Amino acid sequence: MQRKESAELGQKPISKLLIGQAVPASIGILVMSLNILIDTIFVGNWIGPIAIAAINVVLPVSFFIAALGMAIGIGGSSIISRALGANDKLKALKTFGNQITLTLILTIGMVVPGLIFMDSIIPTFGGKGDIFDPAKIYYTVVLYGVPFLALCMMGNTVIRAEGKPRFAMIAMIIPSVGNLILDYILINQLNWGMAGAAWATTASYLCCFAYILWFFLSGKSELRISRTHFRLDVPILKEIGSLGAVTLARQAVVSIVYLLMNNILFKLGGETSITVYAIIARMLMFALFPVLGVTQGFLPIAGFNYGAEKYQRVRKSINLAILYSCTLGLAIFAGIMFFAEDIVRIFTQNETIIAETPSAMRWVFAATPIVALQLIGAAYFQAIGKAIPAFLLTLSRQGFIFIPLVLILPKFYGETGVWVSFPLADLFSTIITAYFLNREIVRTLK
Template sequence: MKEQSERLGKEPIPKLLAKLSIPAMVGMFVMALYNVVDTIFISRSVGTVGVAAASVSFPVQLILMAVAGAVGIGGASVISRMLGAQKTEDANRVFGNVVGIVFLVSLIGAISGISFLEPILLLFGADETILPYASDYLGIILYGTIFFAFGFTMNNIIRSEGNAKVAMLTMIISAGLNMILTPIFIFGFGWGMQGAAGATVISQAITVVYLVAYFVTGKSSLTFRVRYLRPNLSLIKQILAIGSSAFTRQVSGSIMFIIANHMLIQFGGVVGVAVFGIVHRVIMFTLMPMFGIVQGLLPIVGYNYGAKQPQRVSATIMLAMKASTALAAFTFIFIMIFPKQILFIFTNDPVTIEMGVVALRIMFSLALLIGVQMVTGGVFQALGRARAALVLSMSRQVLFMIPLLLTLPLIFGVTGVWLAFPVADVLSFALAVWFILKNKGFFIPDKSEVLGRAEEDKAESV
């Protein structure tokens, strides 16, 4: 299936970005929809405390996503550049190392999480009211760690070879099954939080079966061999160095979530935690189209960088910038006009809705800036510029959001939690612009500068 990778260097950029981004958007949209629907079912069956419990459990899932994302995105970046340079054997070796890493870290993560379940939840913001529900939910989710991590990682690997449709199908299968099974388990069997978690694990396990079938039937450009599982320290360092930005972003997101939950328990109570859980799912839902654009951009930029086609690299970046900014503008307008209607989807509790309307409008007030941040971070990942990607991934959550969450609520109370988001957005946007100006050779079609940098594949200069 070599031709599916070669088209990354030949097809017109607008057509190619659409081919890769739209399936990613659809798949991620369905995944986000599953999270929204899951929250609705929990809210309608268990109530506000159930939503709060899912919100407290979410940082653990973010950490699992961080590990899988680091391995998947790092591996995908290396693989796409190797395929672009026609180094198929090396790409296969990277693939084997990725599979080995995923199995090892999944096993460690599951055992650790199950062994220390209650202390982890208390650390992450659960109180006596929330803890039993969170334990029921997360206790089952952790048993599916291997399915979740393998599926999340392979999704990135499949995109790296330019097969966006299969990557989309993996997300649709997982989310679609989840949306079918969750109401059956919650309402039909009366399993509550455990039903929601069980539906998630079963859906992910079935998705893994589909992924294994894809690779073993020869539909992939990559080939798996047992000998490729042998650890190669040089390749592992490359994978983890590039994936460290995704890891940092997800882990910092988990830390941000923990701090926000603690502040909300203090200043907003269980309702505040529930509102944050709802609004965060709205955020993820609205960001999915932009994530789709970034996912479509990664293999194109990586492949053409490896193939030394700087004009295609720059053209892809600029088109992605325009498209993501247009989507961010639509999101801003929609949220500002319909905040109450959005919240009614999740709950009819008047106190939760009143607080949620304020939270939505404040947290989305600078949504117009999000697209540029996301695309810029994705560009440096695709180029293998690990340091720049790491700094950009850390900026919003670690450099800005966490300090803001620790200080603004002390001044403004619960409103300070909501204000931390737009302030972090504007600061992250300014940093992204600075990186663009410092590395404008990648963003503006200057053949000599980009080709000069392409000779420095192993450099990690900012």
């Protein structure tokens, strides 16, 4: 029998459900984003601007490996939400067991060669010149903790799929708070430099893993798996893979974007331009937290009700998610436009970086009020298990549109061409997503 938390996804008013799911998700993302943001501020002020660039070089590598866990988590959680909605508890249990096994196999398989070939990987992602040595120190330590981060990302999505957003929020808060405390101790007090930043990050992953393990072993979860559920099941693996490929492809594209941006900007402006991008990238992670929270909150609601064939509730969840997220996007846009220079001064006192970053940041955030529609639209197809449209729409923004733009426009407009590529990609991908989402709603949600 379903527990109250998951069953309520098909019963409570959509507005209350969306707020109830989105607020804890937003808080969790906020704290996690603040962790990344403050971590960057600490590193920039206690170690130096080059350290910010070094971390920016390492992030796409470590996050791509960790994103294997997120991909498996989101792909499997879509199955779990729909299985709980259809009252198919056995499929939900098998899916969760397979998620754990698959995450361990893939992440460990990626970390080992990642450590062996680090001297080649780091320069490829922009770790050149003065950036290489601090990037190598950070990279080596952080990669040891990446499998635990992957398990945390996977487990967090499953917790949310069960309809327990508060526990998912706490799982995101623990490593963030832990990392900031350890940053202060290891960098500021013990003067460990880049090694201190790296060990603080890795230890925070372990804290998060310990909490998620406790959640599933203590009886808080309704998914009580046994040994048999860990055995890989081919049909379930295919379904996880097809849906998870959307998230993995998105993160792969993000890593490619980092690679291209770091190399293009290094040629145009050296270490300074990479630092400018690093600051803007942190703001993208931080400022969009409420929009991403609505997107995360929307997923289990849409998936559960679609599985239960309550299509009017699905339709209402789409409309409200777009309304809430676009309103929040407009507020974020206004904040960036008015306070860009003040934001940059928090990260560094380097006058060159302060002079260059605000204009670039305003360009990057120019289409924020409408990009929420693109995120919700792509998430909807993933929630209902339609992997191909979810895959294509997810890749449309940064893959199919942004990458060609950022390869072409800088040849004519220099660094300005790099920054203008962001809002153009957001605009075109939003138009495409709106068309396909509307067509799907008219065809299936009657």
